[in-house]
Amino acid sequence: MSRCITCDKPVNRNKAHMTIELDGNTYLACCPMCQSEFEKDPEKYIRKSKSKHPRH
Numbered sequence: 664m665s666r667c668i669t670c671d672k673p674v675n676r677n678k679a680h681m682t683i684e685l686d687g688n689t690y691l692a693c694c695p696m697c698q699s700e701f702e703k704d705p706e707k708y709i710r711k712s713k714s715k716h717p718r719h
């Protein structure tokens with residue numbers, strides 16, 4: 664399961680409010696609020712998401 668890039672909630676890719684494709688990665692936003700948060704400062708959220716370790 665992927666996570667919302669803004670609020671970090673688990674989101675089903677097929678049910679995400681919005682998907683953002685950047686640099687070969689797909690980012691999800693779960694709701695309109697998260698989308699507008701993301702659009703205010705996309706770089707901040709992308710940087711945050713890249714600093715995480717995707718593998719468990």
Ligand SMILES: [Zn+2]
Pocket residue numbers: 667668669670671672692693694697
């Ligand atoms: Zn969210």
